[in-house]
Amino acid sequence: MSDLPFTLDQLRxxxxxxxxxxxxRAADSLYVSQPAVSLQVQNLERQLAxxxxxxxxxxxxxxxxxxxLLDYGDRILALCQETCRxxxxxxxxxxxxxxxxxxxxxxxxxxPRLIGLxxxxxxxxxxxxxxxxxxxxxxxxxxxxxxxxxxxxxxPLELQESLxxxxxxxxxLALILSKDHPLAAFSTIQREDLYxxxxxxxxxxxxxxxxxxxxxxxxxxxxxxxxxxMELNSxxxxxxxxxxxxxxxxxxxxxxxxxxxxxxxxRVKIENVTVKRVLSLIINPNRYRSKAAEIFMNEIxxxxxxxxxxxxxxxxxxxxxxxxxxxxxxxxxxxP
Numbered sequence: 050m051s052d053l054p055f056t057l058d059q060l061r062x063x064x065x066x067x068x069x070x071x072x073x074r075a076a077d078s079l080y081v082s083q084p085a086v087s088l089q090v091q092n093l094e095r096q097l098a099x100x101x102x103x104x105x106x107x108x109x110x111x112x113x114x115x116x117x118l119l120d121y122g123d124r125i126l127a128l129c130q131e132t133c134r135x136x137x138x139x140x141x142x143x144x145x146x147x148x149x150x151x152x153x154x155x156x157x158x159x160x161p162r163l164i165g166l167x168x169x170x171x172x173x174x175x176x177x178x179x180x181x182x183x184x185x186x187x188x189x190x191x192x193x194x195x196x197x198x199x200x201x202x203x204x205p206l207e208l209q210e211s212l213x214x215x216x217x218x219x220x221x222l223a224l225i226l227s228k229d230h231p232l233a234a235f236s237t238i239q240r241e242d243l244y245x246x247x248x249x250x251x252x253x254x255x256x257x258x259x260x261x262x263x264x265x266x267x268x269x270x271x272x273x274x275x276x277x278x279m280e281l282n283s284x285x286x287x288x289x290x291x292x293x294x295x296x297x298x299x300x301x302x303x304x305x306x307x308x309x310x311x312x313x314x315x316r317v318k319i320e321n322v323t324v325k326r327v328l329s330l331i332i333n334p335n336r337y338r339s340k341a342a343e344i345f346m347n348e349i350x351x352x353x354x355x356x357x358x359x360x361x362x363x364x365x366x367x368x369x370x371x372x373x374x375x376x377x378x379x380x381x382x383x384x385p
Contacts, residue, residue: 054096059124062089063101067119070108127193131337146175149342150189150198153329154220154257154284156180158303160258167349174341181254187212190333195341197332199302202256204331213334218353222324224259225288225305225314226297233315240270242317247278247296249287260326261299268322278383288314299324 065075066086076083094101101115111119137145146168151160156178165178179186179195183202189195191211204214224238227247232238251258264274278296281287287298288305292313308314330350332338 054094055118055122057126058088059093060118062086063093063115063119063122064126066090066102066109067111067115072109075109081208083341112342130253131193135337137339144173144175144341145341146177147339147345148177148179148195148214149345150179150181150195150200152183152186152198152200152202152256152332153180154301154304155199155201155283157327158301163349163353165346166352167345170348171341171344187331190331192271193333193336194340197346199328199330200330201326205328211333211335213332215330216327217330217350218328220328221302222264222299223302223305223316224297224299224319224327225291225308225316227294228312228315229294229316230297232317235317237318237320240268240322243270243319244274244276246276248275249279249281249290249296249298250277251284252280252282253289257301261324264324266328267295268319268324270322 062075062079065078066072069075069078072086072090073083076086078341080088090101097114097118099114100112101118103110103112120379134145149160149164150156157180160178160180163251165323168176172354179189181189183200184205186195186198186200187204187208191208192197199217201220205213225242225381232242255258265272265275279290281290284304287300288308290296291298292308302316305314305316309316330346332342334345
């Protein structure tokens with residue numbers, strides 16, 4: 050076989066069809082006509098001498114050969130992107146792209162501030178921020194789709210040996226309530242008081258919800274006995290509900306600095322209980338690391354302490370706690 054039986058454009062089309070589930074939606078996403086997509090697929094199947102799609106159903110379903118080609122195609126396209134970025138580096142950060150990943154809370158409230166610092170110093174570098182679940186973010190790091198990420202959950206067990214994980218910062222979870230709540234006049238409450246409150250939480254499948262439940266259990270607080278008034282699907286919705294007096298909630302301090310500064314909500318502490326989790330930096334040590342990624346890690350991330358005054362109780366771990374690790378269990382301190 051003197052020539053490759055496929056082109057990069059054909060691999061992009063295959064990937065788009067698999068992602069969109071139909072030839073038409075794939076064509077729309079690629080800004081080409083549907084007949085052009087169909088023709089490329091027919092040519093690809095003829096060149097490979099195997100069918101790539103099962104055309105019997107309403108949704109475009111990959112055959113076994115289609116799945117195999119998609120798997121290798123993803124890696125080929127990722128390597129092409131990595132090559133282009135390596136060439137861009139030769140221009141000494143006069144261009145190129147930095148792709149950063151983050152889990153939901155860190156991506157919404159922390160990373161935009163750090164990206165702002167980077168963009169001030171290197172305005173020519175385009176920055177993409179991908180905010181997804183911890184699990185999806187870790188897979189993106191492994192596949193080379195993301196340069197580095199800050200996460201608040203645990204790295205999936207099957208990826209722990211492939212990724213390099215370092216403790217980056219501690220994020221304290223705060224109990225907040227409305228400024229008109231009867232307990233707003235108190236700076237500290239007893240843990241027994243929690244069972245009398247109406248809580249607003251994320252849904253039970255949320256990583257943050259699971260972390261909070263685990264932490265409370267370690268502090269001799271039974272999350273099953275807490276009265277859940279409502280479950281919402283975002284931190285912003287929870288903050289608005291608390292502000293309206295619909296209940297209380299545990300949220301990251303990085304998510305409420307503006308609300309606390311404006312007096313919109315009130316934070317109260319629980320006597321002898323501090324709820325914290327570890328934010329972690331993850332990279333793929335086996336992938337090319339761009340100059341932009343190196344600079345972000347070496348110049349921007351260490352500036353985290355300059356943001357501490359604005360981020361409440363988020364703090365950078367001590368130097369002896371920054372060695373790579375894979376057990377990202379959140380932590381709680383509780384004194385009897």
